[in-house]
Amino acid sequence: MSHPLHGKIQHKFLLGLACIFLLLGGVFLFSLNLHLREMLHIEAEAKAELVFSHVSSLQQYVRDTLRPSVRGHIPDEDFLLEAMSTSFVTRKVFVELNGQRDQYLYRRVSMSPRNPASQANDLERELITGFRNDGDLRTLRGYRVIDGVEHYILARPVYFEADCMYCHGDPADAPRVLLERYGAVRGFGHQAGDLAGMDFVGMPVDRSVQQVREAITLFGSSFYAAAAGVFLLIIIFFNRLVVANLRRLTGIFRQNFQSPGDRSILNRLDEGDEINSLMEAFGAFAAHLREARVKLEDYAANLEDKVRERTEDLSLEASGTPHRRGTVRGPAG
Template sequence: MKLRTKFNLVLVTACIIGLGAASFLSYRAAQENALHEIENEIAIIRGNALAVRHYTSTGITPLLADDNDILFIPHSVPSFSAQTVFARFQESFSDYSYKEAALNPTNPDDLANDWEAALIDQLRADQSLDRVVSIRETDSGRSYVVAFPFKITNEGCLRCHSDPDIAPAAMLDLYGPENGFGWQLGETIGAQIISAPMTLADKRALDLVIVILAAIVVAFAVVIILVNIMLSRIVLKPVTVMSQISEQVSMGDFSADEYVKKGKDEISSLSESFNRMRRSLNSAMKLLDD
């Protein structure tokens, strides 16, 4: 195998190994990054929903408290306002979703579907969990879902969610006595289920990996080209010339010019020694001829 082939083989193998390692590591790092981004988006959505809930319970509920006995106004319910505000937000960000899902909800729209109920069951089974994460395939691509438990820690909630007999009559007129009752203090009755699309983050992670790989390919291409040029100039050309001359000399033909490679590297000193050897050989031959 020729010297150049050997060098190129080693360089190309190193390039392939480098690319493999870089793509694996960079894809993993980029995906982790993308996940952090999605988690951050979900934290912002949740933070906003909690702020709307807080504003409703501290700002709106007291204002409407008196009217609620006569005509129940859902706008005074934190869950209603958080989900109504989100529905408006979703008009611009349709890939995101927020639901206050319950196993036995007051508003049937909040009834957990099968996969939501499964997440809620996990939270009910292990009370120490503060969230459950799941990745779901949807029509518009993969979706990252986080469920945060809704635990009844405040006795005030029980007025409307434990026994229809003590619930405001106006509320029963609107929602009926069937659903959303029987909740217990300390019970996880449902979950805030927030989902964010993964497609964009996945694409960004892939784009980043492609840029990193392209940069590595360019770097290796430059190295391979430079090594080939240097190999050719410093080693291959001089060695080929010297080997041709030595071929001639070995046949007793001393007519070729001496080859002198300028410089101080090993090939230059080889060319000098070669020329010296050739001269000595020439004189020895002449001596023999005489």
């Protein structure tokens, strides 16, 4: 019963089903990736904001609490950098004491800084230029690769105010300690309203990106494993319920049309997939039936004529007239 062309319907079904599963998996993984990336982004942004709020709190504490209190305890001409400069304290706490740089990156930088350690690098220059070109810009954010690691970055411009001029304006006004420590050139000569530089926070996202990749791989492989299982089940059922019965039907045709005259039907059974071949064979079978019926009807009609003629002949014979010969028609005209 088996024929190389059999199983074709199964192949078509298999292919269609596989395409659906693949497409479904693709859409599923694509949206999952989108969603996880969005979560990652929200998380990185929230963390960067958190670092910023810590920096602001610290700066505010130094400016409003520590500095005035220290000022009350030291002579007027003295200046205690470690307790009175917000930039110094924030740099110490958030840059130098930030032992685990893999957690976050903080920089307070300038194009021409007082402390050479706060010199803006290429990326920071680019951001500062951005702030310089657009005075209304409050933040710059995005993803950048820093030292080969992808970071979510958040930057805010720092503008000089009148208070700052004490240490950033004319060196003549500046505390002696400051001049001794940094010299009278760097960090001076600014005016209120000038762009001082920027505060910059970078959150490394490589680990989160890695986690997203792992999650995608895990979900992807479990989805396709489950899909393969369902696929197999469907194929088994399909085989049992559809393909097997189609083959039985084909078998019925083969068994019942074995004479050479039925070749046209049997030949059709070898065309296309099971359903196609059955349809073709059925078409041929129907044509076969119609032909047979026409023949039968014709034969029946002729039979009446034949019977009538024969009766006439017989009656003529009975009355002594020689009967006509050669006028009796055969059954199929």
